[in-house]
Amino acid sequence: MQDREGIPFSMEKKDMDLERDGGSNSLGQNPILSQEVVIAGPSSVDLATNISKAMGLSKICPELRVFSDGESKIRIKEKLGNRTCIIIQSAFPPHVDRHILQTLMLLKKCADDSAKNIIVVVPYMAYARQDSAFLEGEVVTAELLAKMYGNFGARSMVTVDIHSLRALSYFQKRMHSINLSAIPLLADYAKSKLGMNMNNSITVSPDEGGFMRAKSFALKLNNNVTCLKKTRDRSTGEIKVDHLASLNGDRIQGLDIVLIDDIVSTGSTIIKAADILKSGGCRGITVMCSHALMTEESTKQIKAAGVDKIVATNTVPKKEAMGTFVEAIDLSSVISSTISKMIA
Ligand code: R5P
Numbered sequence: 001m002q003d004r005e006g007i008p009f010s011m012e013k014k015d016m017d018l019e020r021d022g023g024s025n026s027l028g029q030n031p032i033l034s035q036e037v038v039i040a041g042p043s044s045v046d047l048a049t050n051i052s053k054a055m056g057l058s059k060i061c062p063e064l065r066v067f068s069d070g071e072s073k074i075r076i077k078e079k080l081g082n083r084t085c086i087i088i089q090s091a092f093p094p095h096v097d098r099h100i101l102q103t104l105m106l107l108k109k110c111a112d113d114s115a116k117n118i119i120v121v122v123p124y125m126a127y128a129r130q131d132s133a134f135l136e137g138e139v140v141t142a143e144l145l146a147k148m149y150g151n152f153g154a155r156s157m158v159t160v161d162i163h164s165l166r167a168l169s170y171f172q173k174r175m176h177s178i179n180l181s182a183i184p185l186l187a188d189y190a191k192s193k194l195g196m197n198m199n200n201s202i203t204v205s206p207d208e209g210g211f212m213r214a215k216s217f218a219l220k221l222n223n224n225v226t227c228l229k230k231t232r233d234r235s236t237g238e239i240k241v242d243h244l245a246s247l248n249g250d251r252i253q254g255l256d257i258v259l260i261d262d263i264v265s266t267g268s269t270i271i272k273a274a275d276i277l278k279s280g281g282c283r284g285i286t287v288m289c290s291h292a293l294m295t296e297e298s299t300k301q302i303k304a305a306g307v308d309k310i311v312a313t314n315t316v317p318k319k320e321a322m323g324t325f326v327e328a329i330d331l332s333s334v335i336s337s338t339i340s341k342m343i344a
Helices: 013-020 042-055 096-112 141-151 165-174 183-192 208-221 268-279 296-304 320-325 332-343
Strands: 036-040 058-060 063-067 072-075 084-088 117-122 156-160 176-180 201-205 224-227 229-232 239-242 256-264 284-292 309-313 326-329
Touching: 036 042, 042 058, 042 084, 042 096, 042 332, 072 096, 084 096, 084 332, 096 117, 096 141, 117 332, 141 165, 156 165, 156 332, 165 176, 176 332, 183 208, 183 284, 183 309, 183 326, 201 208, 208 224, 208 229, 208 256, 239 268, 256 268, 268 284, 268 296, 296 320, 320 326
Parallel strands: 036 058, 036 084, 084 117, 117 156, 156 176, 201 224, 201 256, 256 284, 284 309, 309 326
Antiparallel strands: 063 072, 229 239
8 A cells, every 4th residue: 555655554553453443433334423432542442442331432443554654644534523522542652752643633633623522531641750840951741741732622631640740730720630540449459369468568669759659559458558769860860779767677577568659661660679678578579550661671670570460550551472470450440430420
């Protein structure tokens, strides 16, 4: 197939899956749309499918082409005028920027069609860690994203465990913004599947910034909680994880650890935390996080550092090669019940 300038279309595997999808799609197989429609962004098709099913709404799968020069082309044949459009699209590695641009394309299509309302659901909000200019001259990308989504017509934004309240505040200034927590879902899993209780385990945050998150998780399990101390060299990005005075061998000796973080990416934070916890004589380590951004390589390194399991939500789809070491918990019920209330 040829397109502009004779450059052949290249279709990612996911794109081909999209075209095979049996639901309402952009090829006009199901022209009867509900008043509120879920638009499955190319990065989050499975999650969008679960959400549309849970809400009993039509799902539109945009037709996507990714050209050999890296550009995306999006086509939605359905007319979206007068409908409430719910776009679901996370932005995660390795194509973070592509995912963001695709979201803008979807927003533009909804706005061009004069959609009645546009809700953008970004289960994992990339760039939220750059919520300030930490060094002079840095661009605050969390603010930039909020401006872009707002300028392209998003009236509401829903995300999950955004990295900081400061990042959230940029969205709140421009649109109705909801930040959901995966903690209740993770705590239920820890109780029912890992059998965590106060006598056999302790909850640990790898840094002081995540202490409140770990505390709210521990509260749900009536568990003890502590945190380590992480420092980052802002120029090189290198991190150091140390004991806090409050954490000593006595408190973790023989206990199962649940390390709670919002994001696991390169694994550096978790690997350094695991080293300290192992040297303190803990029994086992399970990592629980909202957003698992790891590559296969960093996953292997985390496993090699003595972590028994990673439990994450499906804001970022799990890579098959991660096998049973990484467990993905579906949070479509949490997202769909929130959107249901918004559109009621
Ligand atoms: C940082 O403050 C976050 O809460 C995470 O700890 C961090 O993003 C994890 O990244 P990595 O796995 O690359 O250390």
